[in-house]
Amino acid sequence: MSLIVQKFGGTSVADTSKILAAARRATEMHQAGHQVVMVVSARGKKTDELVRLAAEMTDSPTPREMDMLLSTGEQESVALMAMAIHKLGGDAISLTGSQIGVVTDSSHTKARIISISTERMRTALNEGKIVIAAGFQGRDKDWNITTLGRGGSDTTATALAAVLEADMCEIYTDVEGVFTTDPRIVPEAHKVDSISYDEMLELASLGAGVLHSRSIEFAKKYQVPLKVRPSFSDGEGTLIAAEPLADASVVTGVAFVRDEVRVSLTDIPDEPGIMSSIFTRMSERKICLDMIVQDVGTGGVARVSFTVPQSDLAETLTAASEAIDAIGSGKIQHGTNLSKVSIVGSGMRNHYGVASRMFSILAGAGINVGMITTSEIKVTVLVDRNQCEEAVRVIHNGFELDRLTSYSFATNQKLPAGECSEESSQRLTQLEQEIIDQLANMEDIVVSEVLLDQSQSRVTVRNLPDNPGICSRLFSVVAEGGVSVDMIVQNMGEEEQAHLSFTVPRTSLEKSLELVRPLLSEWGNAELSHEEAIAKLSVVGIGLRSHTGVGQSMFSALAESQINIQMINTSETRISAVVALEHGEQAYQGLLKKFELD
Structure with a gap:
């Protein structure tokens, strides 16, 4: 029965x-x-x-x-x-x-x-x-x-x-x-x-x-x-x-959270152990961080930003202050009146140019994009709260989701x-x-696998104007050039400037640079840099967001091996980090051991 x-x-x-x-x-x-x-x-x-x-x-x-x-x-x-x-x-x-x-x-x-x-x-x-x-x-x-x-x-x-x-x-x-x-x-x-x-x-x-x-x-x-x-x-x-x-459909749905705030730790040392120190403080206070973004450091300092619900702002700022005191340097900034808008779809795995299309749709509506994170099946952006509903509408219509075909x-x-x-x-x-x-300890964290990708390169554009249409312009050119983009990270810098990095197959690096260089003249003080060989590590599993200790465990494992983190990107089912290629295998083995997958 x-x-x-x-x-x-x-x-x-x-x-x-x-x-x-x-x-x-x-x-x-x-x-x-x-x-x-x-x-x-x-x-x-x-x-x-x-x-x-x-x-x-x-x-x-x-x-x-x-x-x-x-x-x-x-x-x-x-x-x-x-x-x-x-x-x-x-x-x-x-x-x-x-x-x-x-x-x-x-x-x-x-x-x-x-x-x-x-x-x-x-x-x-x-x-x-x-x-x-x-x-x-x-x-x-x-x-x-x-x-x-x-x-x-x-x-x-x-x-x-x-x-x-x-x-x-x-x-x-x-x-x-x-x-x-x-x-x-x-x-x-x-x-x-x-x-x-x-x-x-x-x-x-x-x-x-x-x-x-x-x-x-x-x-x-x-x-x-x-x-x-x-x-x-x-x-x-x-x-x-x-x-x-x-x-699967390329995009299945559009999700949003109205009441988000952004917390940024700036001018922190760009060295091993820093992310571990920050995320230990957050985990101790059971703060669930959502969009976590770290872009490539410069001049020996780095910047990490993350979003939390509006109701968690005070507790998050306290934890951030404790982290800065422990590190010994850095500043805390935060932004309010923000919303998070995402597109989700299993079909993204087999299509490139989806992020570019989303950015173009938002640019056409005059909606500026703050932070950006991506995964295999999700692209998430941070927008002003008063533009949240308009962003949802234009994205839904732009991807023609009213015509979505069901699948089995x-x-x-x-x-x-x-x-x-x-x-x-x-x-x-x-x-x-x-x-x-x-089912003993039913709700324990389940990290099912650790992935190591050593086939990618990193492209970074710093000092971008924080204006609508910038991301659309950049990624439209890259997509039209036939380059497949994997990890996209955008963080906010000083004086209304944005810093953006993305990863591409190493075989597409030169093509990517050729496509992006002509755009620099349009963006004033924008600077282009790259790293030909990087290692991307991903911790994959269930419960990564609702359990505050996954990021802490991942970053502490890298800190124990004295490995510096260049970029961070998150989704509901994975946390990804970019490290130097020569540290890739060591980092991979350390994560396998940390999550008892060895």
Whole structure:
């Protein structure tokens, strides 16, 4: 018998009529021959109400007591849901996170899952009951109630689906599925039928808002097919699964985050260990950095910039100040009123000129580009906040995403409801314990591989005017010249000037320089430099952004080997750094050892 996990968010269980509607969905699925586990969030604005009550009581509630309070919202929901299923003639049991056996670390209000027991759930399912699990919560080794933080119920659902080896995890929400961008900003945006884990990771973490990145990390790590479905209609929603079978669209969606701030550490020594010192301070304060950009240093000093949510600015500036004090030199600058806009698409892997097209679209709308980072399937830029929505609109229209063609995915082969043989049932029982064993420390960082690329060259243009159209002009010329660009890094310099570096195949270096040199006369004091042979190192895995220690581990490994970092570029699933070619192999071996991949 196949097993389905269904998650219902707060808006889907906001009142008794919606609770009954969710109960009917689960009951119908159960009557169709499936085992069903429901994961339920607190009703509607219940969590906000509890937070307000705490604030009325004290200005500084302890994290432990906040977890005790907030967990009551889900406990209310699961009990009401069980009553609704009983009313419909079904059999159900409601369970808190502790009763299920969700064991977490002791980081109150933002706990991470260590392990999950399946015994009680399996017993109830085999008795023909619908299991109703409280999302968002668990307990630590001392039996203190903990909560999982933002996106916690999505995380609970995908974690339960992983440990139970569910056939599908359905996330019911108040939207039809995953859209090419926010329909409130772009009315022409439309739902996509299928999307890959990596694409959804980029879109979720960059502000798509349908699913939290932690839940998608679980799904990818344990190959759980996810489906985002509307709770208010019978729509099929969007399947999130493995890589597409057919050719993927070049760009699948446009994501944005409105409230970003930029923090820059300038005039820091361009020497080994500096990045490690900075990122150690950030990691100690659990600050999740997003766009991380370091361009090539000059005159013995370097500059690193990164973005964080507006709400984290004060804490980030404190950590940056501690880093400067430890280093012994440097200055801190920050910029506010910024937004981050990204294009995401698996098809970028097989097409060049995508970044150039994005820059041209923005230039045509008079939108200036600040920082730039790129990955295999993402290009991200920083723009003024008052131009964020216009940037999203023009990019969406420029890439004609309203005409996007859906594509199909390979998913795990599963048995239809009611077609599970005794042999396969026994096999599942044997596998279950193996899976439970594998899921020890479920949310640990998973660095799957370290890559070394020694075939590229670096091109740098310094002192570019910080004006709309500069990036468009440069990369249009390079793309038209037939040069494939890999890593693009743009950082902001002093006096409204930008510094930009990009990497190209070594065989294309001379061609790149020939294409860029004639442009220098258009840009005043712009200076062109290059390095013929570089080594690019990439740490690839799941959970790199939501775990603050990956960058710290990577940079500390390079510091221990006395290797200086020339460039840094980040995405949701990889952190890349450029070092001198002669240090490439040593750096590679050091990273393999650091992440225990040797």
